[in-house]
Amino acid sequence: MITSFDELISHVKECGKKTVSVAVAEDGAVLEAVHAAREQGIADAILVGDEEKIRAIAKGLNIDPDEYRIINEPDHTQAARTAVKLTHDGVADMYMKGLLDTKGFLKSVLDKEVGLRTGKPLSHVAVFEVEGIRQLLFLTDVAFMTYPTLEDKVHIIENTVAVCHACGIENPKVAPLAAVEVVNPKMPVTVEAAELTRMNEEGKITGCVVDGPLSLDIAIDPEAAAHKGATGRKIAGDADVLLFPDIHAGNLVYKCLVHTAKVENGCILTGTKVPVILTSRSDSFQTKVNSIALAAVVAEAMKDQN
């Protein structure tokens, strides 16, 4: 079971070498992260984009562009299509966003011919190592699905549990979060949380233990759980997956962790044929590297399944 990004990166090195395909790779921050991932033995990269720009940016960063396979395609839409096809065809194992807008990038992910659709909804998972918390936390969805329905939440759980399994967490504990830990008919999110718990008990959601509604303190703090007399619950400070009511709650907690706590984090898009790395401008260098490592671990697990 992986409990830190150091362990995650060590695990990646034991797996067969993975390759990330980068769409519109002429992006300094992305190239830096991709290069660090290569130097650390996490993954190789194929760079698709404007070759001239890629070479110039690489040289500016003291990166030797000749270490990489570069496919020259200056048009953004075409570059994304070419890059995603490499993963669709199994030439690369993960797909990463470079210097194109999220909309254009997602269009390539969802392309019916060369894209990475599985028929399931896509969701985002942000994995956190937080000082003082023993287990990794899998936050979802903090960036992609805005107002998930009950059905969407089932898919989000399935997508995220697969990532937990890839990290060696065999039976992850999933906490559908709310402001309170009891069902209140005036708060629909608590009713849905209880319904997800029931579906898990009835075997309709498998490979994990669901227990909600839960407040965040009972989900992540064993002492708080004990203090509140929550020891009879299936989750008492040991939640792996934090399922948020909506994107506002999720994103605000995500940014609260990044900007006020001591953390390491990385994130990927799931529900796709291969893991998709969709880091944002504001993510740190290390977050980008961690995201590539996380994607590699998930890619390895997917390979085992196929």
Add this chain to the structure above:
Amino acid sequence: MITSFDELISHVKECGKKTVSVAVAEDGAVLEAVHAAREQGIADAILVGDEEKIRAIAKGLNIDPDEYRIINEPDHTQAARTAVKLTHDGVADMYMKGLLDTKGFLKSVLDKEVGLRTGKPLSHVAVFEVEGIRQLLFLTDVAFMTYPTLEDKVHIIENTVAVCHACGIENPKVAPLAAVEVVNPKMPVTVEAAELTRMNEEGKITGCVVDGPLSLDIAIDPEAAAHKGATGRKIAGDADVLLFPDIHAGNLVYKCLVHTAKVENGCILTGTKVPVILTSRSDSFQTKVNSIALAAVVAEAMKDQN
């Protein structure tokens, strides 16, 4: 301008002595906090409840019960009514919950005869001192109002801005938060945030600067704000008030701060005739003391206004 709880407590000591009236005071954790507040010169207390039990608990905590005025009223409802009347009549300056359930306590707060109604909706404010953040953060509403409407949010801002003013923050910056910092018609909370901003610009919300929608990083992290090119905004990492979309988002961020960051915090209920202290079992000793100090500062400001 107060920027820490140490400063807040120093300020309280410069004000005239305040008194807190405690409803159903036979509660060890509450008595400990009340006693610490007294010893630190923050406030005196009048203890209303079962005198025999109060004396026994006090002695068990090495507190001399004779230091306090005790009003013997073993019945919880009557004790709350008596205690709230003391603040209603100006004998005490703040009202605090002891060993009775929140519902019964709020019933006394809202009592038409002896309660603390002002005609305005009540809201909760949690004040945080967070390591690495220069200003105090006023989080609202993380515990009381569940799904505030636009009109409710105007009242929440007014209630909270009054608390900021009491803390010497003359023109607090109010950030209506969301997952994103731009208006998206598919996310109603962003539309409402923009509307609150407009109302502030038109002088319908005064005594503060409102700028929303804002993501949490732009609200509290000047570096992140600069990185995202948010320097043209009215708020760029220097928000005082964090206004949450709903209680789930608010409560989850609140608990995230308490359980993963280095913080000091205290909270009160506002929109009442006098500040109301409604701490919960799970609040730490220090949080309870801080809450009494916060209430005292607000009580002083209210006295100045009357």
